[in-house]
Each structure stands twice: as structure tokens, then as C-alpha cells.
Amino acid sequence: MSLSVLAWLCLAAYALHALEEFQMDWRDWAQDILKLPVGWPDFYVTNAAVLVLGAVQAQVALALPAVPLVFASLMLINAVFFHVLPTIVTRVYSPGTATAVLLFLPLGVQVFRNATATGSAGLGTCLAALAGGALLMAFPVVMLKIRHHHDTAAANA
Structure with missing residues (x-):
């Protein structure tokens, strides 16, 4: 399967993932378990x-193969650190x-396999993609924390 096809499948997987999170009330879980100050508008905009x-x-996959690797990294990090591990712990x-x-882990791994098998990405690119995915995953969480801190400070002023 081509990197381009995998990239489009990753997009579809993310859409299904957002649907599952919404239908299963991820927001309340995130507030109760992760103690994230997240609301439904945050969920909608982030997703x-x-x-x-x-x-x-997906559109640039063939021209810039590192970009789908970053997206795959985002999916893998999301799966492991925001779903699998918290559920286990x-x-x-x-x-x-x-x-x-069912979707993020196998597709994310397959994107990396494809990119390395075809020579589209070496170790350095893969490591940079993991870092990029981690930054993408952290960005909305950091923004939530900053906003919450600002709102708390303003309320106490």
C-alpha cells in the first residue's frame, strides 16, 4: 500500500476516532481522569x-513523506499516552x-514501515517525525493549561 493511501486512511481513522471520543464523552473523562480543563469547544476546534x-x-504525502510520519506519530502518541496507558493505569x-x-496503532506503524521500506525516511527523519508528533500532541494541552492558568489568575485578581 502506498504512503499516499496510508495517509488518507490515517485521516479517515482520525475522523472515526473523534466520533468515538465524542459519542463516549471524552470531555468528561479528560476532566475527571486527566484533570484537563477542557470543554466541548476545545474538543471541536482541536479535532x-x-x-x-x-x-x-494526505495531500502532500508523496512530495513530502516526512509529513505523514509526523501525523502517524501524533496518532501513535495519542493512542499510547492518552488512551491505552490511561485505561490500563x-x-x-x-x-x-x-x-x-484498532486503527491508530496498526496504521501508524504501517506508515513508518512503508516510509522506511521504500527509502522515503531514514532513522533521522523517523526520530524528527516522532518529535513533531509529540509537539503536535502537546500543543493543545499546553494551550489549555495556559488558558486555565490565565483564567484562574484573572478570577483571583
Whole structure:
């Protein structure tokens, strides 16, 4: 399967993942378990941005193979650190775990396999993509924390 096809499948997987998270009330889980100060507008905007990024990475996959690797990294990090591990540690199902395990993990790994097997990416590119995925995953969380800190400071002033 080509990197381009895999990139489009990753976008579809992310759309299904967002649907699972919404239907299974990820927001309440994130507030209760992760203690994230997240609301539904945050969820909507963040997932809309990720879907746009997913469309872009799929569109440029053949010309810039590192870009789908960053998106695959985002998916893998999301699956492991925001779904699988929290579900195991807390013994409370993290909404999104099903699509993370059934779609994110196999597709994310396959993107890396494809890129390395075809020579589109070496170790350095793969490591940079993992770092990029981690930064993408951290960005909305950091923004939430900054906003929460600002709102708390303003309320206490």
C-alpha cells in the first residue's frame, strides 16, 4: 500500500476516532481522569484542526513523506499516552481507546514501515517525525493549561 493511501486512511481513522471520543464523552473523562480543563469547544476546534492537518498530510504525502510520519506519530502518541496507558493505569475506559488500538496503532506503524521500506525516511527523519508528533500532541494541552492558568489568575485578581 502506498504512503499516499496510508495517509488518507490515517485521516479517515482520525475522523472515526473523534466520533468515538465524542459519542463516549471524552470531555468528561479528560476532566475527571486527566484533570484537563477542557470543554466541548476545545474538543471541536482541536479535532477540526487535526482533521485539516490530516487532509494536508494526505495531500502532500508523496512530495513530502516526512509529513505523514509526523501525523502517524501524533496518532501513535495519542493512542499510547492518552488512551491505552490511561485505561490500563486507571482501569477506566478512555473514550477513543477502541479506534486507537484498532486503527491508530496498526496504521501508524504501517506508515513508518512503508516510509522506511521504500527509502522515503531514514532513522533521522523517523526520530524528527516522532518529535513533531509529540509537539503536535502537546500543543493543545499546553494551550489549555495556559488558558486555565490565565483564567484562574484573572478570577483571583
